[in-house]
Amino acid sequence: MRIKIAVLIVSLLFSVGCLALEFPEGLEFSAPDIGASQKQASSYWLHDIAVKLVVVIAFSLASIGFVWFRLYRLRKWINIASIVILGFLLGGVLCPSNVIQNTIMKYNTAYLIMFLVPIILTLLLGRVYCGYVCPFGAIQELINTKKLRKKIPDKLDRKLKLIKYGILLIVGIGTVITGRAIGSLSLLKPIFTFSGTLASIIGTVGVLAASVFYYRPFCRYLCPYGALMALLSRLSFYRIRTSSSCVKCKICERKCNMAAIVDGSVGHECLLCGECIDVCPKGSLKINSGGRKE
Ligand code: SF4
Numbered sequence: 001m002r003i004k005i006a007v008l009i010v011s012l013l014f015s016v017g018c019l020a021l022e023f024p025e026g027l028e029f030s031a032p033d034i035g036a037s038q039k040q041a042s043s044y045w046l047h048d049i050a051v052k053l054v055v056v057i058a059f060s061l062a063s064i065g066f067v068w069f070r071l072y073r074l075r076k077w078i079n080i081a082s083i084v085i086l087g088f089l090l091g092g093v094l095c096p097s098n099v100i101q102n103t104i105m106k107y108n109t110a111y112l113i114m115f116l117v118p119i120i121l122t123l124l125l126g127r128v129y130c131g132y133v134c135p136f137g138a139i140q141e142l143i144n145t146k147k148l149r150k151k152i153p154d155k156l157d158r159k160l161k162l163i164k165y166g167i168l169l170i171v172g173i174g175t176v177i178t179g180r181a182i183g184s185l186s187l188l189k190p191i192f193t194f195s196g197t198l199a200s201i202i203g204t205v206g207v208l209a210a211s212v213f214y215y216r217p218f219c220r221y222l223c224p225y226g227a228l229m230a231l232l233s234r235l236s237f238y239r240i241r242t243s244s245s246c247v248k249c250k251i252c253e254r255k256c257n258m259a260a261i262v263d264g265s266v267g268h269e270c271l272l273c274g275e276c277i278d279v280c281p282k283g284s285l286k287i288n289s290g291g292r293k294e
């Protein structure tokens with residue numbers, strides 16, 4: 001716990017220090033409003049989105065390496081780097097509450113590519129983006145305290161998880177049909193930008209307070225981008241599968257903080273944290289491609 005607090009304080013000081021430095025003239029680190037002039041949009045693309053895109057791709061490649069070489073125990077370090085760089089330094093990339101409607105509304109090639117990077121990653125390896133790259137997921141995980149952690153009963157947990165699919169449906173279809181952003185409540189973004197509407201600040205405080213006791217509540221129940229990736233992870237090429245050596249001891253089920261393992265099968269809520277793989281006494285859980293099942 002003390003280490004977590006120290007890391008948070010150092011991250012905050014580092015980020016505030018970096019933001020206090022003067023950026024070279026012309027660097028624009030805030031998103032323009034919808035309807036921004038072409039000039040603003042082009043500066044945004046060149047100086048802001050391009051930087052963010054490169055960093056997101058770099059983090060995504062690193063996360064593939066972490067999973068591929070089974071460096072699960074080091075995951076917290078990529079999470080911390082994500083909080084510092086994608087979170088505090090770059091102002092919270094990509095805002096999971098608004099990325100879907102922003103991609104539709106502020107149509108822009110760079111934005112679309114950035115939106116697609118996590119999707120491609122998901123189709124390859126499942127929700128690695130959520131587990132390793134997303135600063136919004138990482139900050140919830142960092143402040144979650146093992147000693148205070150509470151478990152939500154499975155039945156209720158399964159029902160609550162449906163909320164995020166409802167939000168995805170409303171945001172996605174609503175934005176396309178109405179041509180306007182639907183309820184842009186940027187939960188968690190205020191912690192990285194030190195600004196926000198009263199509603200988003202209150203929501204952020206609520207989510208962060210809940211995160212101390214419950215593992216990633218926003219990711220599990222509210223995030224529309226996470227919902228999209230959970231749906232797509234059903235199609236992912238590589239995923240964690242259970243082999244025939246499984247003795248149904250359920251140790252992995254109890255270990256999984258996402259409650260992603262049901263009856264011995266790893267489901268689409270899995271973030272590839274690798275804890276179940278490490279804990280299985282029979283070594284029955286492995287990352288396999290679709291056609292390869294032992
Ligand atoms: S579920 Fe949403 S907030 Fe959580 S890690 Fe995934 S994209 Fe980020």
Ligand code: SF4
Binds near residue numbers: 240259267272
């Ligand atoms: S414990 Fe296993 S099933 Fe659960 S999120 Fe981690 S890797 Fe996925």
